[in-house]
Every structure is written in structure tokens, then in C-alpha cells.
Amino acid sequence: MSLLVVGSVAFDAIETPFGKTDKIIGGAATYISLSSSYFTKNVKLVAVVGGDFAKSDIEMLQKHGVNTEGLQIKENEKSFFWSGKYHNDMNSRDTLVTELNVLGTFDPILPESYQDCEYLMLGNLAPAVQKTVIERLKKRPKLIVMDTMNFWMEIAMPDLLETIKLVDVLSINDEEARQLSGEYSLVKAAKKIMELGVKTLIIKKGEHGALLFHKDQIFFAPALPLEEVFDPTGAGDTFAGGFIGYIAKTKDVSFDNMKRALIYGSAMASLCVEKFGTERLLDLSQDDVNSRVQEFIDLAQFEIKLA
Amino acid sequence: MSLLVVGSVAFDAIETPFGKTDKIIGGAATYISLSSSYFTKNVKLVAVVGGDFAKSDIEMLQKHGVNTEGLQIKENEKSFFWSGKYHNDMNSRDTLVTELNVLGTFDPILPESYQDCEYLMLGNLAPAVQKTVIERLKKRPKLIVMDTMNFWMEIAMPDLLETIKLVDVLSINDEEARQLSGEYSLVKAAKKIMELGVKTLIIKKGEHGALLFHKDQIFFAPALPLEEVFDPTGAGDTFAGGFIGYIAKTKDVSFDNMKRALIYGSAMASLCVEKFGTERLLDLSQDDVNSRVQEFIDLAQFEIKLA
Numbered sequence: 332m333s334l335l336v337v338g339s340v341a342f343d344a345i346e347t348p349f350g351k352t353d354k355i356i357g358g359a360a361t362y363i364s365l366s367s368s369y370f371t372k373n374v375k376l377v378a379v380v381g382g383d384f385a386k387s388d389i390e391m392l393q394k395h396g397v398n399t400e401g402l403q404i405k406e407n408e409k410s411f412f413w414s415g416k417y418h419n420d421m422n423s424r425d426t427l428v429t430e431l432n433v434l435g436t437f438d439p440i441l442p443e444s445y446q447d448c449e450y451l452m453l454g455n456l457a458p459a460v461q462k463t464v465i466e467r468l469k470k471r472p473k474l475i476v477m478d479t480m481n482f483w484m485e486i487a488m489p490d491l492l493e494t495i496k497l498v499d500v501l502s503i504n505d506e507e508a509r510q511l512s513g514e515y516s517l518v519k520a521a522k523k524i525m526e527l528g529v530k531t532l533i534i535k536k537g538e539h540g541a542l543l544f545h546k547d548q549i550f551f552a553p554a555l556p557l558e559e560v561f562d563p564t565g566a567g568d569t570f571a572g573g574f575i576g577y578i579a580k581t582k583d584v585s586f587d588n589m590k591r592a593l594i595y596g597s598a599m600a601s602l603c604v605e606k607f608g609t610e611r612l613l614d615l616s617q618d619d620v621n622s623r624v625q626e627f628i629d630l631a632q633f634e635i636k637l638a
Numbered sequence: 639m640s641l642l643v644v645g646s647v648a649f650d651a652i653e654t655p656f657g658k659t660d661k662i663i664g665g666a667a668t669y670i671s672l673s674s675s676y677f678t679k680n681v682k683l684v685a686v687v688g689g690d691f692a693k694s695d696i697e698m699l700q701k702h703g704v705n706t707e708g709l710q711i712k713e714n715e716k717s718f719f720w721s722g723k724y725h726n727d728m729n730s731r732d733t734l735v736t737e738l739n740v741l742g743t744f745d746p747i748l749p750e751s752y753q754d755c756e757y758l759m760l761g762n763l764a765p766a767v768q769k770t771v772i773e774r775l776k777k778r779p780k781l782i783v784m785d786t787m788n789f790w791m792e793i794a795m796p797d798l799l800e801t802i803k804l805v806d807v808l809s810i811n812d813e814e815a816r817q818l819s820g821e822y823s824l825v826k827a828a829k830k831i832m833e834l835g836v837k838t839l840i841i842k843k844g845e846h847g848a849l850l851f852h853k854d855q856i857f858f859a860p861a862l863p864l865e866e867v868f869d870p871t872g873a874g875d876t877f878a879g880g881f882i883g884y885i886a887k888t889k890d891v892s893f894d895n896m897k898r899a900l901i902y903g904s905a906m907a908s909l910c911v912e913k914f915g916t917e918r919l920l921d922l923s924q925d926d927v928n929s930r931v932q933e934f935i936d937l938a939q940f941e942i943k944l945a
Contacts, residue, residue, distance in 0.1 A: 420822065515727065518865045539846040542863060551937050553858045556849060558825045590940040621944050630858050631938055633897040637928050 333373035333398075333447060334579040335472070336363045337439055337464050338454020338568070340378040340402065341411035343608060344428070347562050348419055355608045356388045358411065359454030359478065362565035364397045365612040366572025366599045367452070369620055370580040372396035375445045377464065379433045382406035391613070400442045408433045421560045422537060439464045446470065450579040453477040453498070454568060458490040465497050474584045476500040476575050478567070481507050496528035499584070502571055504535045517542060518549075531589065533574070535567055543593050545586050552593040553631050555601040555623070562607045566600040569612065573599030594631075598623040640680035640705075640754060641886040642779070643670045644746055644771050645761020645875070647685040647709065648718035650915060651735070654869050655726050662915045663695045665718065666761030666785065669872035671704045672919040673879025673906045674759070676927055677887040679703035682752045684771065686740045689713035698920070707749045715740045728867045729844060746771045753777070757886040760784040760805070761875060765797040772804050781891045783807040783882050785874070788814050803835035806891075809878055811842045824849065825856075838896065840881070842874055850900050852893050859900040860938050862908040862930070869914045873907040876919065880906030901938075905930040 343357030360378045367374050375398040380389075382405065389399055414428035439460055451472040453461040461477060477498040483491050484507065495501050501524070505517060511527075512520035521532050521544040532544040538560070543550040574589075574596035581588055602623055605611050650664030667685045674681050682705040687696075689712065696706055721735035746767055758779040760768040768784060784805040790798050791814065802808050808831070812824060818834075819827035828839050828851040839851040845867070850857040881896075881903035888895055909930055912918050 516863075516865055516867075518863045536846075539843075540860070549863060549937055550940070551860045551863070552940075553847070553860065556823075556825045556856060556858070558823055560823075587941075591942050594940055594942060624942060625944060628942060628944075630856055631940075633857070633859075633901055633938075634894070635898050635901060635931060635935060637932060637935075 333375050333445075334367055334371055334450040334452065334575060335375050335377065335441075335445055335448035335464075336360050336367065336452045336454065336572075337377040337461070338363060338452075338456055338478075339411050339434055340376070340380050340384070341413060341434075342383075343564060344412075344414040345562055345564050345607060346416040347421065347607075348417070349559075349561050350607065352607055354412065356385075356391075357413065357565065357608060359456075359568045361392070361609060362568035362603070362612070363452055363454050363572035363575070364392060365395055365609055366569040366603070367576030367579065368395040368397060369599070369615060369617075370573070370576030370595070373579075374398065374576075375401060375448060377401035377439050377441060377445070379403040379405060379437045380411075381409040381433045384410045401440065401445055403440065405433050415564070417563065421563055424563075439467070441467050449473045450575055451475045452571060452575040454571070455480050458483050458487050458494040462490065462494045462497065465494075474499050474575070474578060476502060476571065478502045478571050479507070481510050484510050492527060498529075500531040500533060500589075501529045502533040502535065502567075502574075504537065504567065508532075508534045533593070535570065537563070537566070541570065541593055541597060543589060545589070548586055550586075550590045550593065552590075552597045553627070554597060555626055555630060557601065557604070560604045563604050564608060566604050569603040570596040570600040572596070594627050595620075595624060598627055640682050640752075641674055641678055641757045641759065641882060642682050642684065642748075642752055642755035642771075643667050643674065643759045643761065643879075644684040644768070645670060645759075645763055645785075646718050646741055647683070647687050647691070648720060648741075649690075650871060651719075651721040652869055652871050652914060653723040654728065654914075655724070656866075656868050657914065659914055661719065663692075663698075664720065664871065664915060666763075666875045668699070668916060669875035669910070669919070670759055670761050670879035670882070671699060672702055672916055673876040673910070674883030674886065675702040675704060676906070676922060676924075677880070677883030677902070680886075681705065682708060682755060684708035684746050684748060684752070686710040686712060686744045688715040688717040688740045691717045705751075708747065708752055710747065712740050722871070724870065728870055731870075746774070748774050756780045757882055758782045759878060759882040761878070762787050765790050765794050765801040769797065769801045769804065772801075781806050781882070781885060783809060783878065785809045785878050786814070788817050791817050799834060805836075807838040807840060807896075808836045809840040809842065809874075809881075811844065811874065815839075815841045840900070842877065844870070844873070848877070848900055848904060850896060852896070855893055857893075857897045857900065859897075859904045860934070861904060862933055862937060864908065864911070867911045870911050871915060873911050876910040877903040877907040879903070901934050902931060905934055
């Protein structure tokens with residue numbers, strides 16, 4: 332009964348209007364694992380890093396209860412590296428450097444002890460690699476959530492279209508939904524994407540919240556209005572980690588529970604952006620998470636009794 | 639016990655990607671009156687039109703229960719005229735023509751029978767005119783809501799700053815909030831604006847919903863994700879009309895009731911944009927309004943019990 336997380340574990344160098352970092356730990360699977368670790372202590376990681384990766388960072392993941400048996404270390408290679416600079420409005424960024432390094436030949440090997448996984452979170456990776464993970468699981472998980480990005484729509488659309496048919500929940504942002512569907516209206520985009528075989532769709536709108544689509548139902552989770560966003564890096568992955576972590580904890584894949592999971596994911600993302608990189612995710616308390624969720628309840632809840 | 643609505647009653651010519659209109663009835667007070675008429679049949683209008691204005695349009699307002707005793711008709715002048723063209727994304731528009739005409743010398747005369755008003759909605763107008771209305775009321779209404787726009791921040795900031803101190807609720811959009819405060823973050827913007835003497839602030843974010851600020855409390859009403867927006871003209875005024883109309887109907891100016899009013903306003907705005915101009919507001923049923931509010935409930939409501 333565990334949560335399997337697959338994705339990049341990497342180095343990021345980030346520049347925002349508030350400051351600049353050297354190479355710090357980043358990567359989709361890092362944010363997902365850390366975020367979900369606040370909901371379940373049974374997180375199993377599959378990823379690859381190079382010999383340049385710090386042992387202390389791996390220990391940090393382990394301290395959060397993340398099983399790193401599936402973390403491959405290629406001693407003579409270098410870790411995936413991304414560097415980006417955010418614009419003043421924090422809603423757009425320029426990628427300065429992308430070095431695939433070990434990620435270019437990543438073969439997602441699943442340790443035997445991972446075969447019991449009931450929940451699978453496929454962080455952003457080549458869709459063919461995401462598909463391989465699903466194929467290598469002897470028993471299909473109860474819920475498979477997949478994140479992806481526009482890059483794969485440009486260079487690997489056939490793989491992407493094959494893989495999304497195999498998952499339960501697809502998580503993309505608004506621009507990616509528009510690109511994938513060719514529709515500007517997100518309601519129309521969602522319909523077209525569900526016609527591709529996606530059962531449940533999450534469309535992330537950054538500071539404007541997130542939408543959850545399933546059959547004819549739509550749910551909207553707001554983003555928390557913040558005084559300051561220090562660094563949006565990893566917000567989408569942290570959201571995904573909170574979403575799947577909450578579902579793994581509650582063992583309930585109903586639409587009503589996914590609504591709650593969307594709020595928990597949004598709460599985790601709103602915490603993440605308050606500091607640089609993974610910093611804010613390193614030592615949250617249960618109270619920190621609960622108070623933040625309470626802020627979402629206060630923000631969004633109202634009582635209307637229709638006659 | 640009535641709702642006083644002050645603002646423009648005008649002609650609009652609108653072009654959107656879906657079509658084009660000749661001169662049709664428009665103006666802030668028109669949308670506000672129509673929208674609020676679904677909540678209270680005691681709407682009293684103060685506005686000015688020219689001799690070119692159609693009797694049938696005035697009758698249309700009357701049929702919706704709008705008292706037009708305070709509607710001045712200047713037979714030898716022309717009505718205010720605005721013409722605009724929306725871009726493909728519907729989020730931005732170019733103003734093609736603005737002819738102030740009768741509005742340039744508008745003196746808001748209040749009929750004696752309007753002096754009983756308990757709720758006052760000041761639609762977008764020169765802040766000095768809005769202030770005059772407040773001064774001409776012998777008894778201060780229970781709630782004064784004021785809408786304004788960036789134009790007045792550019793040419794009449796001192797008047798604007800004086801007037802907002804006299805009202806209870808200020809309603810502006812996100813860009814206007816940023817302009818008025820000099821802050822990009824809407825939370826910071828709201829704080830600064832409240833320091834100017836605004837007790838309750840609504841920040842409208844168009845397709846991204848609306849925020850309500852009061853002291854340390856924040857509430858967010860989502861916008862309904864729509865397949866198609868035909869014409870956003872009047873959406874903000876329709877929102878304001880639903881907001882103040884609901885409050886006038888329920889006679890409750892508490893923060894919790896304002897939250898509900900924000901949802902009703904959002905519901906009315908989401909209906910308005912489904913057709914050109916005021917068309918969709920002309921013959922709604924109570925069921926139409928209730929079903930739309932139910933869609934907002936389904937969209938935004940979740941149940942989380944924190945341990």
C-alpha cells in the first residue's frame with residue numbers, strides 16, 4: 332500500500348526578482364515526493380541522478396520517509412540540470428540552461444519491493460518513459476496520475492497520446508490544455524482532451540487556481556492570494572504531490588475526495604512558493620498544513636440555501 | 639426601502655469575434671438596474687439620456703420594475719455613446735469611439751421620492767458626480783457601493799480619493815487595483831487601498847473570478863468556466879447589480895452575506911456574457927438565476943473536516 336513517484340531528481344539554478352540560487356536540489360519527483368510525504372510515509376521514488384548529486388540531499392529525502400531504493404546513481408555522469416529566470420510578474424520565465432545528462436538515457440527500473448504500489452504519480456518525463464513504468468507494474472495501481480508539459484506535445488505527441496489513455500488523471504496547465512486541444516476556451520479544451528481518453532483532467536492555472544474535470548462535473552480550487560511569491564519553481568509538482576498524497580492517505584478515488592485533494596494540493600503549492608526551491612517543504616508541521624487548508628476553506632466557502 | 643442606482647444609460651456599438659451590433663442600449667446603470675431587478679422590484683434610477691434615446695428602451699427598464707422618475711431626458715442633446723471592439727481572447731478590447739454628449743454636463747438630480755433609499759449603487763461616473771449623489775441624500779444609505787475605472791485615476795485622482803472615503807464598498811478590477819495602489823500583488827494592493835479609507839474592497843478579475851476584502855478577511859468567488867463568451871460588455875456592472883440587488887433583497891450587510899452576494903453577482907455576470915449587450919438580462923426566470931447559482935455551488939463547494 333504505497334505511493335510510487337517517478338520523475339526527475341535534479342539540480343536547479345533559479346533567479347527571481349527576490350534573489351538567485353546556485354545549484355540546488357530540484358526536479359519534479361523531488362517536489363512531488365516531499366509534498367506527498369506530509370500525507371503518507373510510504374513514498375517510493377524512481378529516478379536517476381549523477382555522481383555529482385549530494386549524499387546529503389538523498390538523506391534529506393530519506394528523512395522525509397521517501398524510499399530511495401529506486402533512485403539510480405550513475406557515478407560517472409552528471410545530474411539533470413535546469414536553470415531559469417523569472418520575469419517581474421512571476422507568471423513567465425526564461426529557461427537559461429537545460430542539460431539532460433543522466434535523464435537522456437533514463438530507464439525507470441522498478442525494485443521488486445515497489446510492485447505493491449497502489450498509487451502512481453508520473454511526474455513530467457518523456458511519455459514513453461512514463462508508459463514503460465505503467466507496463467512494468469505487474470498489478471495496475473488503483474490510481475495513476477500523470478503530469479506532462481508542452482515540450483512533449485511538440486516532440487513526442489504520438490507517445491503522449493498513447494500514454495494518456497493509460498492513466499486515470501492527467502494534470503497540465505492552461506496553456507498546455509489549449510495546445511493539446513487546439514481550443515482557447517478551457518471548457519471546450521477539457522471536452523476535447525477527455526475525448527482523447529482522459530478520464531479525469533486537472534487544468535492548472537497558476538495564480539488563478541486549478542480546475543478538475545470528470546464527465547460532466549467541474550470543480551474549481553482557487554489559488555491563495557499571497558502577498559509575495561518568492562519562487563514559483565516546483566509549484567505544479569508540489570500541487571501534484573499534495574493531490575496524490577492526500578488520495579493515497581485517504582484511499583478514496585471518488586470525485587468528492589479528488590475535490591478535497593485539489594484543495595490540499597493547492598495548499599501545498601501555496602506554501603512551496605513562499606521560499607526558494609524546496610526550502611519551505613523541508614520542515615512543515617501538520618499544523619502548518621492544516622492552517623493553510625483552513626485558509627482555503629475561509630477563502631472559498633460560502634453558504635447559500637436555494638429556495 | 640429601495641435601491642438607488644446612479645450611472646450611465648447609453649448607446650453601445652459592440653464588435654466581438656462572434657458578431658457586431660449597431661447602437662444598442664448600454665451603460666453601467668442599465669446593466670446594474672436590469673441585474674438588480676431580479677432581486678428587488680424597488681430599483682430607482684438616476685441617469686441622463688438624449689432625445690435620441692428610444693422610448694421603448696425606457697419602457698423596457700420600467701417593465702423590469704425600474705423607477706425612471708430620475709431619468710433625465712435632454713431632448714435636444716445626444717445620449718452617451720461608446721463603441722468598442724474585443725480581441726480574440728475576449729480579455730482585452732479597443733475603444734473605438736467615446737462621445738460623452740449628455741454625460742459631460744450630468745447633474746444627478748434626485749427626485750424627492752428617492753430619498754428613502756437604503757442601498758446606493760454608484761455606477762462608473764466622474765467621482766465628483768458620485769460624491770454629489772451621496773451629499774444630496776438627506777439620510778445616509780445602509781450601504782453605498784461604488785464602481786470606478788482607471789480613466790478617473792488618470793484625470794480625477796483627488797476627487798476619486800475623496801469619494802472612496804465616503805462609501806462602504808469599492809469595486810474595481812485587478813489592473814485598476816494595481817494602478818490605484820502601485821502594487822502588483824493584489825493582497826498588497828488591497829491593503830494599500832484599504833489604508834485609503836476603503837472599508838470593503840472588491841477586486842474583479844474577469845474570467846478569473848472576484849476577490850472580496852474586509853479587514854483581515856478574504857473571500858474568493860470563482861468565475862464560471864464557460865464554453866463561449868459572446869460579449870463581455872456590461873459584465874462588471876451586471877456583477878455589481880447582482881451584488882447590491884442581493885444585499886438589498888436580504889437586508890444584510892454582514893461579511894458572510896456579502897460572500898453570498900459576490901456569488902450572486904458572479905452568477906448574473908456569467909449569464910450576461912452569454913449573449914450580446916443586455917439581451918440575456920431581458921427575460922431571465924428565477925429558475926435561470928437559481929440554476930446558475932447552483933452551478934457556482936457545485937463548482938466551488940467542498941467538504942473538509944480538519945482533525
